[in-house]
Amino acid sequence: MALSLKKSGPTTPAEAFVLAEGFGAGEALFEELDLEFGPGHWRAISIEEADDIFADEEETGVVLICIDSDASEIVEASAEAIRKANAAGRLVLLVVGDLSPRVMHRLMREGVAEFAPFPEPSGALQEAIGRLRVKRAELLRAEAVVENQKDEPKRLGRIIGVYGVAGGVGASTFATNLAWEIALETRKQGMKIALLDFNFQYGSVATYLDVPRREAVYELISEASTLDQTGFDQALSSYQGRLSVLTAPRDALPLDIVAPGEVGAILNLAKEAFDFVVVDMPQALMNWSEQVYSASEVFYALMEIDMRSAQNMFRFLRALRAEEMPLEKMIFCLNRAPGLTDLTGKTRVKRVAESLGIEFTHLLADGGKQVMNACDQGVPLAEVAKSNPVRKEISRIAQGLAKEIARKTAKAE
Numbered sequence: 369m370a371l372s373l374k375k376s377g378p379t380t381p382a383e384a385f386v387l388a389e390g391f392g393a394g395e396a397l398f399e400e401l402d403l404e405f406g407p408g409h410w411r412a413i414s415i416e417e418a419d420d421i422f423a424d425e426e427e428t429g430v431v432l433i434c435i436d437s438d439a440s441e442i443v444e445a446s447a448e449a450i451r452k453a454n455a456a457g458r459l460v461l462l463v464v465g466d467l468s469p470r471v472m473h474r475l476m477r478e479g480v481a482e483f484a485p486f487p488e489p490s491g492a493l494q495e496a497i498g499r500l501r502v503k504r505a506e507l508l509r510a511e512a513v514v515e516n517q518k519d520e521p522k523r524l525g526r527i528i529g530v531y532g533v534a535g536g537v538g539a540s541t542f543a544t545n546l547a548w549e550i551a552l553e554t555r556k557q558g559m560k561i562a563l564l565d566f567n568f569q570y571g572s573v574a575t576y577l578d579v580p581r582r583e584a585v586y587e588l589i590s591e592a593s594t595l596d597q598t599g600f601d602q603a604l605s606s607y608q609g610r611l612s613v614l615t616a617p618r619d620a621l622p623l624d625i626v627a628p629g630e631v632g633a634i635l636n637l638a639k640e641a642f643d644f645v646v647v648d649m650p651q652a653l654m655n656w657s658e659q660v661y662s663a664s665e666v667f668y669a670l671m672e673i674d675m676r677s678a679q680n681m682f683r684f685l686r687a688l689r690a691e692e693m694p695l696e697k698m699i700f701c702l703n704r705a706p707g708l709t710d711l712t713g714k715t716r717v718k719r720v721a722e723s724l725g726i727e728f729t730h731l732l733a734d735g736g737k738q739v740m741n742a743c744d745q746g747v748p749l750a751e752v753a754k755s756n757p758v759r760k761e762i763s764r765i766a767q768g769l770a771k772e773i774a775r776k777t778a779k780a781e
């Protein structure tokens with residue numbers, strides 16, 4: 369072990385650490401390393417230093433272990449060094465001089481990323497270092513991806529279904545404004561909100577928020593089985609940069625263009641990327657409706673006080689019971705509810721609720737022309753009719769949802 373170690377200066381982090389104590393062709397090797405890595409970019413280290421360097425997270429350089437002796441203590445020390453380097457996640461290049469096949473086999477089995485004889489044949493070390501560099505770059509890239517994923521906060525992924533039992537009862541107005549109010553309510557917490565229009569035929573969310581219907585929506589829906597996060601992102605429009613919107617496609621599509629599994633896949637992608645996902649459902653019950661209902665944490669069912677709504681609600685509830693769907697997540701809302709002073713109206717509400725066996729959790733007043741105007745202009749009520757009673761009630765509902773999350777988070781901590 370007479371070889372003097374060539375210290376290549378303290379420039380850190382080094383690209384390579386070289387264990388070459390006792391290696392006969394040491395000087396020629398170091399010259400070669402100067403050419404490959406550049407002087408100062410690699411470091412010769414002793415076996416005693418190795419532990420500290422492997423433990424140092426700043427030092428991510430590859431490890432060259434050089435050996436040209438069959439002597440058992442040298443072989444064992446090298447084997448130990450390979451093991452430790454591997455345990456520290458370092459890539460190992462084994463550089464061998466004149467070795468017996470038995471020893472070579474012994475060392476290779478410890479797990480080396482690359483292998484090169486030295487000094488002959490010439491060029492072999494250079495090539496091995498090249499391959500090692502590629503492997504290291506891949507490794508660093510993979511680690512960076514994992515690191516980025518760690519940075520990306522885990523999203524709450526709460527799905528909120530919205531369903532109108534009859535056409536025109538205000539489901540899309542409710543869904544759109546609820547999504548926007550949640551976005552306003554949670555903006556300080558950096559939450560991400562999405563609104564998905566699952567009425568692939570006549571969805572009106574694009575109109576109510578005046579956002580473009582992207583070409584990619586068609587692909588997303590018609591090829592949902594091959595869906596990925598990129599395809600999903602491309603299909604989303606944005607309202608004021610704060611609400612992501614999946615509009616209905618430009619051309620009306622049959623509602624059964626998506627299979628239940630595909631709806632499930634869309635919902636899963638949305639859950640991963642967003643904290644709240646409001647889903648505006650079509651009035652027709654589809655084979656995938658159950659999918660959305662099951663995935664939802666809460667499901668708002670809207671109706672009006674007229675006979676048409678009452679009859680549809682009756683049938684809807686009967687369908688749910690027949691499928692043995694749990695009704696606990698259902699929140700019944702009466703839209704265009706009669707005002708407090710309308711006594712006959714109030715009696716009527718009570719009677720309808722009783723006959724259906726439900727309770728209305730929210731009564732939304734008739735908001736008059738302001739509501740239709742906001743919808744037609746493509747802006748949420750909060751922007752143009754802040755004090756409208758419909759807006760106020762939906763804002764209260766959003767506050768309730770945000771508070772519930774805050775309570776749950778506090779409990780979890």
Ligand SMILES: Nc1ncnc2c1ncn2[C@@H]1O[C@H](COP(=O)(O)OP(=O)(O)O)[C@@H](O)[C@H]1O
Pocket residue numbers: 532534535536537538539540541542572703704732733734735736737739740741743758
């Ligand atoms: N509470 C309300 N007061 C006044 N107008 C409303 C109210 N709710 C909905 N509207 C209006 O009714 C029309 C139909 O509403 P929409 O949300 O599209 O119904 P749905 O999605 O259930 O078919 C829209 O023009 C909307 O502005």
Ligand SMILES: [Mg+2]
Pocket residue numbers: 539540541567571572
């Ligand atoms: Mg609608």
